[in-house]
Amino acid sequence: MNLHMAPGRWTPLDSGLWTPLDSGHWTLDTGLIYIIAPVQPTPSPDRPDEPLYEAFYRLREQPFSLTTDPRFLYLSAAHRHAFDELLTGLRRHEGMLLLTGDTGTGKTTLCRAVIDALGQRAFSALILNPYMTDAEVLRTILRDFGLVTRDDIRNGAFARADQPQLLDTLEEFLRSLVPLNSYAVVIIDEAQSLSAKVLDQIRVLGSMEMDGRRLLQIVLVGQPSLVETLQSDAMRALADRISRRMSLPPLPDRDIDAYVRHRLAIAGGKSTVTFGDDAIARVADLSDGLPRRINLLCDRALELGRTAGVTTITAGMISHAAKAIAGAAVAAPEPVAPPRAASRASLLVPALANDFLPEPPALDDPASMARPPISDEVFRELDFTLSAEPAAFDRNLELIMDTPPPKSWGAFWIGLGVAAALVAVGTYVAVRLGWIRL
Numbered sequence: 001m002n003l004h005m006a007p008g009r010w011t012p013l014d015s016g017l018w019t020p021l022d023s024g025h026w027t028l029d030t031g032l033i034y035i036i037a038p039v040q041p042t043p044s045p046d047r048p049d050e051p052l053y054e055a056f057y058r059l060r061e062q063p064f065s066l067t068t069d070p071r072f073l074y075l076s077a078a079h080r081h082a083f084d085e086l087l088t089g090l091r092r093h094e095g096m097l098l099l100t101g102d103t104g105t106g107k108t109t110l111c112r113a114v115i116d117a118l119g120q121r122a123f124s125a126l127i128l129n130p131y132m133t134d135a136e137v138l139r140t141i142l143r144d145f146g147l148v149t150r151d152d153i154r155n156g157a158f159a160r161a162d163q164p165q166l167l168d169t170l171e172e173f174l175r176s177l178v179p180l181n182s183y184a185v186v187i188i189d190e191a192q193s194l195s196a197k198v199l200d201q202i203r204v205l206g207s208m209e210m211d212g213r214r215l216l217q218i219v220l221v222g223q224p225s226l227v228e229t230l231q232s233d234a235m236r237a238l239a240d241r242i243s244r245r246m247s248l249p250p251l252p253d254r255d256i257d258a259y260v261r262h263r264l265a266i267a268g269g270k271s272t273v274t275f276g277d278d279a280i281a282r283v284a285d286l287s288d289g290l291p292r293r294i295n296l297l298c299d300r301a302l303e304l305g306r307t308a309g310v311t312t313i314t315a316g317m318i319s320h321a322a323k324a325i326a327g328a329a330v331a332a333p334e335p336v337a338p339p340r341a342a343s344r345a346s347l348l349v350p351a352l353a354n355d356f357l358p359e360p361p362a363l364d365d366p367a368s369m370a371r372p373p374i375s376d377e378v379f380r381e382l383d384f385t386l387s388a389e390p391a392a393f394d395r396n397l398e399l400i401m402d403t404p405p406p407k408s409w410g411a412f413w414i415g416l417g418v419a420a421a422l423v424a425v426g427t428y429v430a431v432r433l434g435w436i437r438l
Helices: 075-093 107-118 133-142 150-154 164-175 196-206 223-231 233-237 253-266 277-287 290-307 316-323 342-352 378-382 392-403 410-433
Strands: 002-006 009-013 019-023 023-027 096-101 124-128 183-186 218-221 242-248
Touching: 002 124, 075 096, 075 218, 075 242, 096 107, 107 183, 107 218, 107 342, 124 133, 133 150, 133 164, 133 196, 164 392, 183 277, 183 392, 196 218, 196 233, 218 223, 223 233, 253 277, 277 290, 277 316, 290 316
Parallel strands: 096 218, 096 242, 124 183, 183 218
Antiparallel strands: 002 009, 002 023, 019 023
8 A cells, every 4th residue: 555645745656665756745555654744734713814825836926916017918719919010010000900809818908018019119009998087098098107196187287278289298298109119008998888088089189190101009898899889970080090909819728738838838837737638627617717717717716726625626616716716605625634743753764764665566466465564443543643652663563564465465564574674763863852742
């Protein structure tokens, strides 16, 4: 009977003797030796002062945040096409661009990544509130370009400036950028909710030019209904100025696993936590391929994984997360108790015992795969924390001695005697050095 020590729990394996599997994981095939490996503490859901799952999974930051951080942008085929089209249009100083997609497809994150790709010569403004007036839009652009401060807008001269004065200030700044070959980009999010008056103001801004070059480049970002709005007769003058039109569909199922792994890798969790294939399939079913929904599900599932003390997220956790997000009353998963800590003496035994215990039977030789020297029933009764509780050694030995050995297991009893002697010596040394107290 072999054991595998994983963070927070014991599970059976089929091969190996003191074999390192990966960081913090070992196998063993004797009930007398206890190996200690680094184990993450199991957090408690009712202890808010304990580390969040970022600490549990050794992440640098939250991998599935709903913020529009361009570092986390995953470029599917459709996202790559939209990214390239936007970047090309802006580098060519085209005046009006259009990006549409359902809510949560990553439109704003994509636009931020494009602005970053333009470099330090790009001035950008982001309009997130589609219910501003035309004058408020101008003030926000001036503020984001760094021409005025918030206090200037609230209490200074710009608080009382009318629309022509704001336009003159903006145009003067834009003209100063031409000799520098810089970019001035305005991204207007949720553009499908803009009023007709503000849309006409945007048309005016997009028409400003100098020496045959557009002074301001505008990216209209919105849901698919924005396309229908621009097809109306009232919006024809604006629609005719749009030089490039891109659309972001949901992620296909084949990209969801790569999307999850990409975000985990950016956050530093490439090898500390994984989503099983069944979990990825469940995410695909529940999210419809929308990155925002994927982020919500995976973020909540990591919290559940932290509570359970596991490093592999399962389909059940994804379903549990979906119910929790929907507001359904669900019970938190029970945490898996970690193994009890052993004394330093128990850490000395494995390295020494490895030289004396018999080799395990060859896996490719069926004749050597005899039954284990200890039955499963006896094995489950053994207490592995030998050096921490000396009395447990006597009880283990008594249980093992009561098990009749196979005739061909003489080497086992020799190794058993050596191991028992090593445990006794290790315990004696630990007591003398004060490492443990009996």
